[in-house]
Structures are given as structure tokens and as C-alpha cells.
Amino acid sequence: MTVEAVSTEQITGGFYNADTNDFTSAVVEILKSDGSIEVIHRSWITERALYDRIDITLDEAKEFYNDNDFIIVKSKYVDYTLISDWFVEQTEKSPIEAIGFDPYKGMMLAEHLASLGFKTVLIRQVALTLDQPTRDLMWLESAGKLINDKMLSWYFSNVEIKSDKKGNHFPGRKSRTHSTSGVNALINAHALALDYTRFIKARGDQIYES
Incomplete structure (x- = not known):
């Protein structure tokens, strides 16, 4: 019996900035032919945010840091060139088709990425836009895919799923200090991956290219 090889179907990126500009997460989502998704992730956190604002234990911080999941930034804010450099490094390994982003606090980085040759796509942070990617990601996570x-x-683990009056789902935080930055970045990438044609063709006015 021949086992079919798993191949890469699509690669999208996403990033999310905290409104205080001291916490940023970025992801590359790799959709596989078997329906699974591999996520490459990195977060950048200022020292002050890590020790004053984020509900994370010292043991968790050490583990994540040792695994190279996040970078501690010495400056007051996260320099957006750190994120663009990471995306350049990732696309050299696996070409990224487009990067989804939240326009709030994300425009400067999106325009900089566009100047580097990336296609960046604005993902509106409203329940109607976030509903399907939120549902899909939660199912994939629970199914081990x-x-x-x-x-x-x-x-x-910090996400609390919320919904509006029309039943559209979107990710919320269990508390103010429980960060969901990485999930928000992934939802931006996954929204783009789920409906790539709509965002690329129908939303041409919201695409930033060099």
C-alpha cells in the first residue's frame, strides 16, 4: 500500500501588535495537503511588558525563552524591523504568499514589509471577518491538526471565545493580563489562507505592495 506524501499547499503570514507597542507576535502558517497546519511563531516582548503586564510564570518564561519562542527587547518599544527581518528569514526558507495584519498599530510595519517586496493584506478586526478563522483554528487545535x-x-490557553448578537465568534482574553497575541497573529494569517481569493482579488485597495 502506497502512502501518499504530504505536501505544502499554501503559505501565509500574519502579525499582531499590542496597542502599547511593547508586545508583538508573528506567524507563518503552512497548510499541508492532509489538512493539517504547521505554524512557525515568534514573539517579541519588552522587559517591562514581560515583568509588569503579562500573566506568565517565571518557569513558563524561561521555557519559552530557551525554546527561542520569544525575544526579550531591551528598548521601550518593539522595533518593527525586528519583525520584518524575521519574515525575510522565513520567506527565504519557504516563500510567503501574503501577510495578513490588523490595521490598528500595524500600518507602519505593513508598509515596511511591502517595501521589502511582501504582499500585505489588511484583515478587518470585526466579528464577521474573524468568525470562520476562529472556529476553524479552534477545531484544528482541538483535533490535534x-x-x-x-x-x-x-x-x-488564554483565549476565551466570545460571540456577537449574530452568533459570529471571535477570540477574547480570559483576563486583561492573559495575552492572546500569538492567536491573533495566527487568525490574521488563517483568515487570509481560508479566503485567499476574496482578500487578494476583491480587496485590492487594501493590499500593500512595493
Whole structure:
């Protein structure tokens, strides 16, 4: 019996900035032919955010840091060139088709990425847009079809699914100090992956290219 090889179907990226600009997460989502998704993740956190704002234990911080899941930034804010450099490094390994982003606090990085040759796509952070990728990612995570690192699993554990009056689902935080930054970045990438044609063709005015 021949076992069919698993191949890569699509590669998209996503990033999410905290509104304080001291915490940023970025992901590359690799869709496989067997329906599974491999996620490559990195977060950048300022020292102050790590020790003052984020609900993370010292043991968790050490583990994530040792696994290279996040980088501690010495400056007051996260320099967006750190994220763009990471995306350049990742696309050299596996070409990224497009990068989804939240326009709030994300425009400067999106425009910089576009100047480097990336296609960046604005993903509106409204329940209607986030509903399907949120549902899909939660199912993939519960079904064990989401291949990710320990810190991204920690982000998932901080998520509380909420819904609007029309039943659209979107990710919320269990508390103000429970960060979901990595999940938000992944949802931006996954929204793009699920409906690539709609975002690329129908939303041409929201695409930033060099």
C-alpha cells in the first residue's frame, strides 16, 4: 500500500501588535495537503511588558525563552524591523504568499514589509471577518491538526471565545493580563489562507505592495 506524501499547499503570514507597542507576535502558517497546519511563531516582548503586564510564570518564561519562542527587547518599544527581518528569514526558507495584519498599530510595519517586496493584506478586526478563522483554528487545535510551539499553545490557553448578537465568534482574553497575541497573529494569517481569493482579488485597495 502506497502512502501518499504530504505536501505544502499554501503559505501565509500574519502579525499582531499590542496597542502599547511593547508586545508583538508573528506567524507563518503552512497548510499541508492532509489538512493539517504547521505554524512557525515568534514573539517579541519588552522587559517591562514581560515583568509588569503579562500573566506568565517565571518557569513558563524561561521555557519559552530557551525554546527561542520569544525575544526579550531591551528598548521601550518593539522595533518593527525586528519583525520584518524575521519574515525575510522565513520567506527565504519557504516563500510567503501574503501577510495578513490588523490595521490598528500595524500600518507602519505593513508598509515596511511591502517595501521589502511582501504582499500585505489588511484583515478587518470585526466579528464577521474573524468568525470562520476562529472556529476553524479552534477545531484544528482541538483535533490535534495544528502543529505549533509551546508558547503558541500557551496563547491558545488564554483565549476565551466570545460571540456577537449574530452568533459570529471571535477570540477574547480570559483576563486583561492573559495575552492572546500569538492567536491573533495566527487568525490574521488563517483568515487570509481560508479566503485567499476574496482578500487578494476583491480587496485590492487594501493590499500593500512595493
